[in-house]
Amino acid sequence: MLDQSKFDKITSDLLKPIRINHSFMVWMGFLGVSLIVCLYAYSVQLDKGMVVTGLRDYVSWGMYISNFVFFVATSLIGMLISAVLGLSGEKWASPLARIAEIIALAFAAVAGLVIISDMGRPERLINVFLYGRIQSPILWDVTVVTFYVLISALFLYVPLIPDLKICYDKMNQLPAYKRNIYKVLSLNWIGSPEQIKIIKQSTRILAILIIPVALAIHTVTSWLFASTTRVGWDSSIFGPYFVTGAFVSGSAAVIIAMFFYRNNFKLQDYITEKHFDKMGKLLVLVSLIYLYFTLNEYMVPGYKMKKFDAMHIHALFTGTHALLFWSVQIFGLVLPIVLLLFKKMRKPLPMLVVALFVICGAWLKRYIIVIPTQEHPFLPIQNVPMNFKIYTPSLTESLISLAPIILVLIIITILSKVVPIIPVHETIEHLEETK
Amino acid sequence: MFKENIKLRLTATFLICFLFFLQLNAQRWDVPADKKSKNSYIKFDGNTAKEGEAIFTKNCKSCHGDLGKSNGIKTMNPAPPDLSQALTQELTDGELFYILNTGRNAMPSFKNTLSEEERWKAISFIRSFNNKYVQVLSKTDPTKSKLVKINCVFDSLSNKLKLNIIANEKTGVIPLKDAEVSLFVTRYFGKLQIEKTIRTNADGIAIFNFPKDLPGDKTGNVDVAIKVSDELYGEIESVNKFNIGIPTDKLGLTQNRAIWNILKKAPWWIIITYTSIVLTVGAFLLYIIFSLLKIRKLGEN
Structure with missing residues (x-):
């Protein structure tokens, strides 16, 4: 009987956030208005063309592509936390699996839209499907992004089925049509042994399948750069370099989400300080691996200083991009590693601050990968206006780049208001097992 | 000691002046007298200057820049001069023609890439920046x-x-x-x-x-x-x-299957790898969807 009341408490605690309250309306209103402003900027771009951005002949990939790489990168965390940690039996990570999956799905789904913002004639996207060449990494990218979105959606949905049934059963206060949506989506779940077996098997297949697909999505994204001969992109370690970088920004995103869910949804009993401690250690681990790859990426060409490499590396180390470059390395990578080594720093609030630095650093790091290279082409830049030589993002462009971030926040907010953010069924199951 | 030092300094100064003179000299063009007096058989006018501008834009502008704007490549040694300036305009037509024909250092010879008519038209364009210029026509018919x-x-x-x-x-x-x-x-x-x-x-x-x-x-x-x-x-x-060459029948770069070719001529290894990956992942996804349908069916009973 005591157990039953415990289960009821868990259920009510975890289902409690699923309601529309005042702060939700204010937050969504703010996001909605911001999105409209950004969409207006996009309408200006559609009307006037790409000339409203800072993009010109030489730097033709700017903020939009940096944004795209950042989005794909952050979406990889779903694979790390839900699949890799899940399969390796790290039980502590299971309450965070759904958060990671929601982040993964939102970022991956929006990544496709980010690419469209870089197109002056977006209606021509259809040509990629009509006339795409399978020799081109761009087609591979479109393919793997599509697969990753589908698999992430299923990976979020399949373990959610028992919880949807619980939502249908417990949330009597909801209007009938909303409850019916839960009913339809819960696929007649009765918790029979056969059903449980199928769910377990499907989840396992998805967990295994998502690992190569997630690796592929970011490796192919890196090949968009590495398959050219440009200085700074022509690197054989770009695949693993991008993947490890992805885990850094993704872990930071999960930590930020954990902090807000814990405080706003009153989930202190479920997302505990232990989880923050573990996530802090995970962030240190992935950051160290990333630091190792970063060292390789710059040390090897930096030691040889071949003619064109030297131009690029001087611009990053001591030239026009030096301030950005060193800030990113120090505040976005080295300091977070050092700080998180201390147990005192692996508490919710300090970790939120560190994670914010890491995620900003991660965004700027993509900017550093994408832009400076194009300012140093092999053939010298001659007889062009100043704004062709040095890329400066315009306000319109910045607003358009902000839109996908707002969209991701909207998707995450809505998803966390319709499904329990901590798996209810699994938490109860876990409790029964450890009894 | 002091005296020696003076001597040394004098020698050094003299040497530097001499080298400087050599350097200056090196930048001048040595045009043979007969070439110097060569003149164009084409009468320079607005039309020839206009045609010459197109030739200039295509062949000369990338180094010399826009005439009158002095925006040529400054990092080259010697820096390509702005051809509208006195340094160039003081030269005779024959000298300009000779420079175009021979080239020097980074400047290529245009003798074989431009026809004589095109070379004179380019000079006509250069001369259109000089108000004081009076053309001397060649007697060549x-x-x-x-x-x-x-x-x-x-x-x-x-x-x-x-x-x-x-x-x-x-x-x-x-x-x-x-x-x-x-x-x-x-x-x-x-x-x-x-x-x-x-x-x-x-x-x-x-x-x-x-x-x-x-x-x-x-x-x-x-x-x-x-x-x-x-x-x-x-x-x-x-x-x-x-018919004096060796018969050669090499396949064109786009005739075989290759990475750079059209979709229909993609290399087999890419087609096989890509298709098998897409089919494998697709099959797993279909299996998952099938499993979900099974869950629903099990619940009905």
């Missing part, structure tokens, strides 16, 4: 070049190309003696010069040794361009097809 005939005979035994260059004047056939003759074959990216430029003898004859290993088209045909430049008759160019 451009219509005279039409009288010239080039006869070529190829001797396959010795692999020699014999050219006989004559002018059909009213007074009779006159051989062009001491005329400059250059021989080229047309390749993918421009003309390849065969041997050096030579001069015709008193009978108007010039003989070139033709290489034995020059690739031709499928049947061994080669386009041979002959360029004759004569003081009196001007510039004459004629292109003839000779």
Whole structure:
């Protein structure tokens, strides 16, 4: 009987956030208005063309592509936390699996839209499907992004089925049509042994399948750069370099989400300080691996200083991009590693601050990968206006780049208001097992 | 000690001045007197300047920049000057023509890439920036070049190309003696010069040794361009097809399956890898969807 009341408490605690309250309306209103402003900027771009951005002949990939790489990168965390940690039996990570999956799905789904913002004639996207060449990494990218979105959606949905049934059963206060949506989506779940077996098997297949697909999505994204001969992109370690970088920004995103869910949804009993401690250690681990790859990426060409490499590396180390470059390395990578080594720093609030630095650093790091290279082409830049030589993002462009971030926040907010953010069924199951 | 030091300084100063003088000298063009006085047979006007601008934009602007704006490449040594400035405008037409013909250091020769007419038009454009310029026209009659005939005979035994260059004047056939003759074959990216430029003898004859290993088209045909430049008759160019190359039938870069080719000619390994990955992942996804349907069915009973 005591157990039953415990289960009821868990259920009510975890289902409690699923309601529309005042702060939700204010937050969504703010996001909605911001999105409209950004969409207006996009309408200006559609009307006037790409000339409203800072993009010109030489730097033709700017903020939009940096944004795209950042989005794909952050979406990889779903694979790390839900699949890799899940399969390796790290039980502590299971309450965070759904958060990671929601982040993964939102970022991956929006990544496709980010690419469209870089197109002056977006209606021509259809040509990629009509006339795409399978020799081109761009087609591979479109393919793997599509697969990753589908698999992430299923990976979020399949373990959610028992919880949807619980939502249908417990949330009597909801209007009938909303409850019916839960009913339809819960696929007649009765918790029979056969059903449980199928769910377990499907989840396992998805967990295994998502690992190569997630690796592929970011490796192919890196090949968009590495398959050219440009200085700074022509690197054989770009695949693993991008993947490890992805885990850094993704872990930071999960930590930020954990902090807000814990405080706003009153989930202190479920997302505990232990989880923050573990996530802090995970962030240190992935950051160290990333630091190792970063060292390789710059040390090897930096030691040889071949003619064109030297131009690029001087611009990053001591030239026009030096301030950005060193800030990113120090505040976005080295300091977070050092700080998180201390147990005192692996508490919710300090970790939120560190994670914010890491995620900003991660965004700027993509900017550093994408832009400076194009300012140093092999053939010298001659007889062009100043704004062709040095890329400066315009306000319109910045607003358009902000839109996908707002969209991701909207998707995450809505998803966390319709499904329990901590798996209810699994938490109860876990409790029964450890009894 | 002090005295020695003075000596040393004097020597050093003198040496530096001398080197500086050498350096200055190195930047001047040494144009032979006869070339210096050469003039254009084309009258420079607005039209020729306009045509010359197009030629300039295509061939000269990338280094010299826009005329009058002094925005050429400053990092080159010597820096390409703004040709509208006094340094260039003080030169005679013949000097400009000579510079265009020979080139120096980073500046290429345009003798074989631009026709004489095009070179003079480029100079016409450069002169349009100089109000004080007064043209001295050449006495060469451009219509005279039409009288010239080039006869070529190829001797396959010795692999020699014999050219006989004559002018059909009213007074009779006159051989062009001491005329400059250059021989080229047309390749993918421009003309390849065969041997050096030579001069015709008193009978108007010039003989070139033709290489034995020059690739031709499928049947061994080669386009041979002959360029004759004569003081009196001007510039004459004629292109003839000779079956004197080695027959070559290489597959074009886009004829085989290749990464850079169209979708239909993609390499097999990419097609197989891509398709099998898409099918495998797709099959797993279908299996998951099938499993979900099964869950629903199990719940119905």
